Amino acid sequence: xxxxxDERERTxxxxxxxxxxxxxxxxxxxxxxxxxxGMFQSTGSALQALRANLLRSLLTSLGIIIGVGAVIIMxxxxxxxxxxxxxxxSTLNPLQLTIRSGSTSTGGVRGGAGTLQSLTxxxxxxxxxxxxxxxxxxxxxxxxxxxxxNQNWSSSVQGVYPGYQQIGSWQLQEGNFFTQADEQSGTTxxxxxxxxxxxxxxxxxxxPIGQQxxxxxxxxxxxxxxxxxxxxxxxxxxxxxxxxxxxxxxxxLSGSQFxxxxxxxxxxxxxxxxxxxxxxALLEQRHNISNPASDDFTIQNASQVLSTVQATAQSLTILxxxxxxxxxxxxxxxxxxxxxxxxxERTREIGIRIAIGARxxxxxxxxxxEAFVLSALGGIVGLIIGPxxxxxxxxxxxxxxxxxxxxxxxxxxxxxxxxxxFGFYPAQRAARMNPIEALRTE
Amino acid sequence: xxxNEPSNGMNGKSxxxxxxxxxxxxxxxxxxxxxxxxxxxxxxNLDVQQGEFVALMGPSGSGKSTFMNLLGCLxxxxxxxxxxxxxxxxxxxxxxxxxxxxQKIGFVFQSFNLLSWMTALDNVELPLVYSxxxxxxxxRRAAHALSMVGLKSRASHRPVELxxxxxxxxxxxxxxxxxxxxxxxxxxxxxxxxxxxEQIITILQELNARGLTVVxxxxxxxxxxxxxxxxxxxxxxIVEDIGAIPHEIVMTDVPRSRPAEKQVS
Numbered sequence: 228x229x230x231x232x233d234e235r236e237r238t239x240x241x242x243x244x245x246x247x248x249x250x251x252x253x254x255x256x257x258x259x260x261x262x263x264x265g266m267f268q269s270t271g272s273a274l275q276a277l278r279a280n281l282l283r284s285l286l287t288s289l290g291i292i293i294g295v296g297a298v299i300i301m302x303x304x305x306x307x308x309x310x311x312x313x314x315x316x317s318t319l320n321p322l323q324l325t326i327r328s329g330s331t332s333t334g335g336v337r338g339g340a341g342t343l344q345s346l347t348x349x350x351x352x353x354x355x356x357x358x359x360x361x362x363x364x365x366x367x368x369x370x371x372x373x374x375x376x377n378q379n380w381s382s383s384v385q386g387v388y389p390g391y392q393q394i395g396s397w398q399l400q401e402g403n404f405f406t407q408a409d410e411q412s413g414t415t416x417x418x419x420x421x422x423x424x425x426x427x428x429x430x431x432x433x434x435p436i437g438q439q440x441x442x443x444x445x446x447x448x449x450x451x452x453x454x455x456x457x458x459x460x461x462x463x464x465x466x467x468x469x470x471x472x473x474x475x476x477x478x479x480l481s482g483s484q485f486x487x488x489x490x491x492x493x494x495x496x497x498x499x500x501x502x503x504x505x506x507x508a509l510l511e512q513r514h515n516i517s518n519p520a521s522d523d524f525t526i527q528n529a530s531q532v533l534s535t536v537q538a539t540a541q542s543l544t545i546l547x548x549x550x551x552x553x554x555x556x557x558x559x560x561x562x563x564x565x566x567x568x569x570x571x572e573r574t575r576e577i578g579i580r581i582a583i584g585a586r587x588x589x590x591x592x593x594x595x596x597e598a599f600v601l602s603a604l605g606g607i608v609g610l611i612i613g614p615x616x617x618x619x620x621x622x623x624x625x626x627x628x629x630x631x632x633x634x635x636x637x638x639x640x641x642x643x644x645x646x647x648x649f650g651f652y653p654a655q656r657a658a659r660m661n662p663i664e665a666l667r668t669e
Numbered sequence: 670x671x672x673n674e675p676s677n678g679m680n681g682k683s684x685x686x687x688x689x690x691x692x693x694x695x696x697x698x699x700x701x702x703x704x705x706x707x708x709x710x711x712x713x714n715l716d717v718q719q720g721e722f723v724a725l726m727g728p729s730g731s732g733k734s735t736f737m738n739l740l741g742c743l744x745x746x747x748x749x750x751x752x753x754x755x756x757x758x759x760x761x762x763x764x765x766x767x768x769x770x771x772q773k774i775g776f777v778f779q780s781f782n783l784l785s786w787m788t789a790l791d792n793v794e795l796p797l798v799y800s801x802x803x804x805x806x807x808x809r810r811a812a813h814a815l816s817m818v819g820l821k822s823r824a825s826h827r828p829v830e831l832x833x834x835x836x837x838x839x840x841x842x843x844x845x846x847x848x849x850x851x852x853x854x855x856x857x858x859x860x861x862x863x864x865x866x867e868q869i870i871t872i873l874q875e876l877n878a879r880g881l882t883v884v885x886x887x888x889x890x891x892x893x894x895x896x897x898x899x900x901x902x903x904x905x906x907i908v909e910d911i912g913a914i915p916h917e918i919v920m921t922d923v924p925r926s927r928p929a930e931k932q933v934s
Binding site (some may be wrong): 275279333455575576578579582583584585586587588589626661662663 | 739741743744763764767768770771772776777781782784786787795796798799843847
């Protein structure tokens with residue numbers, strides 16, 4: 228009480244009645260002028276409350292961390308995937324047309340493309356005579372076990388014309404592609420893809436050129452190795468291939484009159500479509516087909532493949548981002564859950580605040596900010612973890628790392644929004660509390 | 670008795686036409702339990718002049734706590750009117766009531782009701798946060814309020830580091846920091862030993878001596894004895910009102926039951 232007496236001059240003096248209304252009106256003005264002050268304070272108390280329940284806050288944020296991280300990783304994967312596909316497709320010759328045998332139709336059961344044998348080497352040679360066709364080659368697939376010394380490797384063996392090197396845009400790593408002379412005389416020579424070389428000639432250091440390998444029962448001499456085109460993703464590998472002369476494949480490995488497919492290239496991109504229709508007309512004439520609907524072959528051009536693959540990649544993106552978005556929503560529900568618990572636990576605090584003059588708006592703001600901070604912090608951590616995860620996945624799969632700044636912005640924006648949307652109901656519940664009942668709870 | 674002197678002095682100074690701090694007319698409050706109506710207050714009239722020190726007494730269930738909550742603008746009456754400092758508050762919406770609680774009323778509770786994770790100073794500052802007072806000004810006023818209750822040195826302590834009496838003094842400082850017109854204390858000594866209770870009452874008396882209007886609810890006659898005026902509730906009505914300041918307006922306008930005019934001494 229001694230201190231009180233010291234302060235007496237400055238404390239609640241019995242104020243003259245006239246001065247009182249002035250003293251009371253002033254805070255009213257303050258209240259309007261400093262709207263942000265309360266906001267600032269609310270942020271402070273929100274942070275305090277979150278720190279008081281650190282583990283719970285972290286676990287709650289985890290939902291958002293995973294959500295935001297997933298959005299970023301998923302977008303990065305699909306972007307990386309798309310750019311990898313695009314670079315792969317850019318090595319694919321855009322002037323290329325691939326003709327496959329049509330499907331069988333036996334009693335209404337249709338097999339896949341190529342199940343019907345209809346294309347022949349003669350068809351391929353006839354197509355080679357068409358205008359604007361720069362190269363043509365039949366292909367004959369003969370999968371087989373390839374053996375070198377005590378190593379063996381199962382790969383795809385294709386019989387093709389020497390011109391196929393141009394059609395397939397293949398660069399040679401070493402040696403040469405086989406020649407027209409090899410084709411005519413049916414010599415047993417082979418050109419190996421990089422994957423085959425890597426698996427057959429172990430330990431590395433053996434020069435494959437001139438080595439004898441065995442395909443099935445036939446012995447071949449390696450005359451060239453192909454430069455790698457890299458992985459295509461989706462499990463297929465362009466480098467896992469062996470090319471041999473078409474005539475050799477037909478005579479020594481297959482024995483079939485028919486070919487698996489015919490590939491040809493137009494001499495420039497403007498002629499691809501006209502070459503395609505000319506090829507169709509020619510084959511219909513050669514196969515005595517009058518109605519195009521009953522064609523026993525299909526013609527595919529590279530740009531169609533391109534758009535098909537891109538459409539696939541696009542739907543993959545939508546799928547992945549959809550999954551990530553769902554995880555963000557689940558994270559939001561977690562925040563709502565925890566905020567409801569928090570509001571119930573802190574009923575008394577809310578009662579105190581209301582009793583000393585917090586308006587509904589003040590309480591609402593406090594809990595909204597708390598939910599916002601919770602989700603925004605989760606969002607920020609997700610922004611750190613996301614790109615790291617994206618890098619790891621890109622690294623493991625050999626994708627290029629593509630992180631779209633927009634995806635980061637969207638992921639963070641959505642996480643903040645999630646906090647506000649899912650925090651609103653609990654905050655409103657807090658704001659509408661009856662102070663008397665709130666103060667009565669323990 | 671010295672008890673009546675300050676209020677009489679006050680009364681002499683104030684203008685006769687000045688409205689009382691509290692003017693309550695025909696207050697009633699019903700609670701609804703399903704379809705049953707439970708009347709907690711049945712037509713209470715009460716005027717409290719500026720500078721009075723009033724103790725509300727009565728058994729539990731008599732309606733004194735309900736009345737206190739209504740005085741503190743924490744609740745609204747079922748019917749009746751309430752002028753607080755001349756302002757009709759019974760018709761106000763919840764935001765306006767929040768402002769009234771913030772600016773005109775200082776409330777002290779039995780269980781202190783401090784926020785445990787905040788320092789004493791932060792607790793005292795809190796009402797000013799909701800008034801929108803700038804931080805530096807808040808700090809200054811909160812520190813001043815703490816020094817008024819003799820706790821300047823404990824400003825950075827949290828409630829758990831303070832004794833019960835100290836916590837209640839922090840709560841009093843929080844109630845004072847907005848310079849309210851009306852100071853309400855709901856059993857402020859209910860959780861304190863008698864010696865500490867005495868300290869708290871002394872603080873309230875000193876504040877009252879400086880002109881602050883104090884209304885407190887208590888069971889304890891020892892505490893009520895320190896008030897100038899004792900108002901006793903029973904069954905939702907005022908049954909006894911001892912030591913009210915005679916006031917022309919009060920006397921003429923609001924007839925009141927005054928069963929005994931005797932002095933408690």
